[in-house]
Amino acid sequence: MKIVYQGIPGSYSESxxxxxxxxxxxxxxxxxxxxxxxxxxxxxxxxxxPESNKTTGNIGVEYLIFKYRLNIYEEFFFPINHNLxxxxxxxxxxxxxxxxxxxxxxxxxxxxxxxxxxxxxxxxTAGSAKYIYEENDKSKGAIASKLSAKIYxxxxxxxxxxxxxxxxxxxxxxGKEITQPEVDNNKYITSFLFKLRDKPxxxxxxxxxxxINGVNMTxxxxxxxxxxxxxxxxxxxxxxxxDEKKIKNSLEELAFHCEDMHVLGVYKAHNFxxxx
Numbered sequence: 001m002k003i004v005y006q007g008i009p010g011s012y013s014e015s016x017x018x019x020x021x022x023x024x025x026x027x028x029x030x031x032x033x034x035x036x037x038x039x040x041x042x043x044x045x046x047x048x049x050p051e052s053n054k055t056t057g058n059i060g061v062e063y064l065i066f067k068y069r070l071n072i073y074e075e076f077f078f079p080i081n082h083n084l085x086x087x088x089x090x091x092x093x094x095x096x097x098x099x100x101x102x103x104x105x106x107x108x109x110x111x112x113x114x115x116x117x118x119x120x121x122x123x124x125t126a127g128s129a130k131y132i133y134e135e136n137d138k139s140k141g142a143i144a145s146k147l148s149a150k151i152y153x154x155x156x157x158x159x160x161x162x163x164x165x166x167x168x169x170x171x172x173x174x175g176k177e178i179t180q181p182e183v184d185n186n187k188y189i190t191s192f193l194f195k196l197r198d199k200p201x202x203x204x205x206x207x208x209x210x211x212i213n214g215v216n217m218t219x220x221x222x223x224x225x226x227x228x229x230x231x232x233x234x235x236x237x238x239x240x241x242x243d244e245k246k247i248k249n250s251l252e253e254l255a256f257h258c259e260d261m262h263v264l265g266v267y268k269a270h271n272f273x274x275x276x
Contacts, residue, residue, distance in 0.1 A: 002027055002045045003173075004035045010126035010148030016078040016171050017048045018147070032061050036068040039175050046073070046175045053080070053169045055162075056103050062223045062235055065193070065264065070174040072191050072265030077272035080167045082108050084158040085129060085149045090138040092157045099128040100143035108143050111161040117141075129154060168272065180242065180266045187269040188241040189218070192251070195225070195233045195260040202257055203234075209253025210238065213246040233260075242266045 001024040005013035014026050029035045032049065039047035047070065050059045082104055086095060098105070098117040105112065105119045112119050122128045129148035132140055141157060142148070149156050181188070196202040210217055219237035240247040242263065255261050 001025070002042075003048050004029050004038050004045055005048050006030075006032045006035050007124050008126045008130060010129055010145060010151040011124060012078065012080055012145055012169065013048050013050060013171070014126075015145050015147045016076060016169075019078070020048075020074075020076055020173070032064055036064045036070065036174075039070055040068045041176070043175070043177045046173050049172045049174055051075075051170045051172050053103065053167070055107050055164050055167050058221065059169075062221065065235065066223070066233055069193070069262055069264065070176060071178045072172050072174050072267055073179065074173040074267050075189065075270050076171045076173070077168045077270050078171055080107070080162065080169050081146075081160050082125075082143045082162040082167075083146055083149065083156050084111070084141050084161050085132065085144055085154045086141040086157050087132060087136055087138060088153065088155050090141070090155060090157065094138045095141040095157070096139040098141045098143060099131060101125050101128070104143045107163060107167060108161045110163045111158070126151075174265075181268070183241045183243045187239070187273075188266055189237050189269050190240060190242050190247060190266050191235075191237050191264040193233055193235055193260070193262045193264060194254060194258045195231070196257055197259050206254050206257035209250045212253075213250045215240060215246055215250045239269070 003017045004027045035047040099120045125144040126148045128142035129144040132142045133152040216239040221235045222232045225231040
C-alpha cells in the first residue's frame with residue numbers, strides 16, 4: 001500500500017501512517033490538495049488526512065473533503081506528543097529560540113514560557129526539525145515528533161512538552177475506491193456532506209429526522225460554498241451503519257430537504273471514542 005501525507009518526512013501524519021500501516025510506503029506531499037489529487041487519481045493510493053485536534057479544533061481541510069469527495073475507510077485518534085529537539089550535544093539550558101508550526105507552539109506554550117524560549121513560527125513541525133539540523137546551532141531547538149529527531153539525526157532534549165498530556169489528532173484514511181463494511185456487532189460511523197434547499201428553517205427541518213429516529217450526531221460543521229457567503233455545505237458524522245434502518249430513514253428524510261447530498265463513508269468507530 002502507498003499512503004500520501006502532507007508535510008516532509010518526520011511529520012505527525014507520517015508518524016501516524018507508520019503506526020497504522022508499518023509495511024506501507026509513505027509519500028510526502030507539499031500540500032493537502034496534492035494528497036487529495038494523487039489519491040483521487042489512483043485506486044492503489046490512500047491519503048492520511050488530519051481532520052481535527054482535541055486541543056485546537058478543526059485542521060481546515062473541509063473544502064478539500066467537499067471538492068474531492070474521497071471515500072473514508074478508517075478513522076484513527078493519534079496521540080500528539082511534542083518533543084523539544086536540538087542538535088547532538090546541545091542542552092535544554094542552551095536553547096534560546098524554538099521553532100515549530102503555530103499549533104505546536106500554542107500547544108506547548110507553558111513549557112516555552114517556563115524556559116524563557118522565544119517562539120518562532122514555521123510552516124510545519126518536521127520542517128522545523130530539518131531547519132535545526134541544517135543550522136547546526138546549539139541555541140536553536142524545534143518542537144516536533146520523535147520520528148523527526150530520528151530522521152534528521154537530532155537529540156531529544158525534553159519529551160512530552162505539550163500543555164495537554166491528553167492531546168490527540170483525529171486522522172482519516174481516504175481513497176478513491178468506494179467500499180463499505182457489512183453490518184456486524186461493531187460500532188460504526190457514517191460520514192456525509194449535504195447542502196440544503198433555500199427555504200426558512202431548512203436546517204431545523206432537515207435534522208428532525210435524526211431526532212425522530214434516535215440517531216446520535218457526533219459532528220455537524222458548516223462551511224461556505226466556493227465564492228459565496230450565503231450558500232453553505234454541512235459535514236456530518238453520525239453513530240451507526242448506513243444499512244441500519246434508523247440510519248436509512250434519517251438520511252431519506254434529510255435528502256428531501258437537500259439540493260446535494262453525498263455519503264463519504266461508513267467505517268468502524270475507533271476505540272478511542274469509548275474512553276471519552
